[in-house]
Amino acid sequence: MELEIQDISKSLDRIYTLDKVSIQVKDQEFVAVLGPSGCGKSTLLNIVSGLIPPDQGRILIGGEDWTGRTGRVSYMQQNDLLLPSRNILDNVIVPLLLKGIKKNRARDVAHSFFADFGLEGFEGYYPDQLSGGMRQRAALLRTYLFASDILLLDEPFVSLDAITRRKMQLWLRDIRINYPSSVLFVTHDIDEALILADRVYVFSARPARVIYQLDVTAIRGDEHSYNSAKLEILNKLM
Numbered sequence: 001m002e003l004e005i006q007d008i009s010k011s012l013d014r015i016y017t018l019d020k021v022s023i024q025v026k027d028q029e030f031v032a033v034l035g036p037s038g039c040g041k042s043t044l045l046n047i048v049s050g051l052i053p054p055d056q057g058r059i060l061i062g063g064e065d066w067t068g069r070t071g072r073v074s075y076m077q078q079n080d081l082l083l084p085s086r087n088i089l090d091n092v093i094v095p096l097l098l099k100g101i102k103k104n105r106a107r108d109v110a111h112s113f114f115a116d117f118g119l120e121g122f123e124g125y126y127p128d129q130l131s132g133g134m135r136q137r138a139a140l141l142r143t144y145l146f147a148s149d150i151l152l153l154d155e156p157f158v159s160l161d162a163i164t165r166r167k168m169q170l171w172l173r174d175i176r177i178n179y180p181s182s183v184l185f186v187t188h189d190i191d192e193a194l195i196l197a198d199r200v201y202v203f204s205a206r207p208a209r210v211i212y213q214l215d216v217t218a219i220r221g222d223e224h225s226y227n228s229a230k231l232e233i234l235n236k237l238m
């Protein structure tokens with residue numbers, strides 16, 4: 001499904017947060033957004049999900065105007081937490097229950113994804129009995145089950161240690177072959193963006209404007225171009 005973010009501007013108490021931000025996510029494309037802390041990345045995802053309305057601009061999904069309306073895209077917010085009182089299976093079925101699917105059916109549907117998400121055998125475990133990486137995979141599965149065609153992911157791996165984080169990046173890259181959603185992914189990590197994304201957008205400090213765009217698919221496998229792109233992005237973020 002195609003997502004078009006058109007000329008989005010937003011201010012709060014006369015402080016500009018987003019300044020005419022336009023981003024296009026094509027069908028099944030993985031787009032990463034990099035930007036300095038506090039520039040407005042989470043605010044943009046809140047607008048795309050419909051949680052807050054923009055001052056200006058439009059959000060189009062499959063050509064339809066969804067500006068200011070919730071319920072269409074899956075959104076994993078920064079520091080999204082699982083419910084501590086529910087086991088993992090009953091955590092990930094929440095979006096299915098919200099859609100009116102009966103509990104037993106929801107459990108069957110969700111369970112069919114457990115092996116691919118590295119959660120098989122842990123259905124009855126509670127969040128605090130799992131590793132950080134498992135909790136993040138469970139949160140990703142819950143997000144995926146809400147609506148599989150467009151995912152908004154706000155720094156999903158930020159709380160993980162470096163090695164787990166790298167494993168999760170490789171896992172997410174591989175699993176996308178079987179689960180080809182359109183993804184808008186926010187991160188601070190240039191390597192993470194370049195490993196995962198087809199295209200990268202770099203934001204300025206607040207108010208966020210798009211200051212750089214890179215087609216990663218064009219340079220994948222070309223170490224020289226990859227390294228110079230990395231330097232270029234680093235310069236833009238400084």
Ligand SMILES: Nc1ncnc2c1ncn2[C@@H]1O[C@H](COP(=O)(O)OP(=O)(O)OP(=O)(O)O)[C@@H](O)[C@H]1O
Pocket residue numbers: 010011012017035036037038039040041042043044052078206
């Ligand atoms: N509803 C809102 N409308 C406009 N601006 C907002 C709103 N809520 C918060 N802000 C402001 O947006 C600015 C950017 O916050 P935001 O959380 O979007 O940054 P971020 O890029 O996600 O930062 P980080 O990388 O640290 O997560 C902050 O200055 C905040 O005060």
Ligand SMILES: [Mg+2]
Pocket residue numbers: 041042043078154
């Ligand atoms: Mg944020």
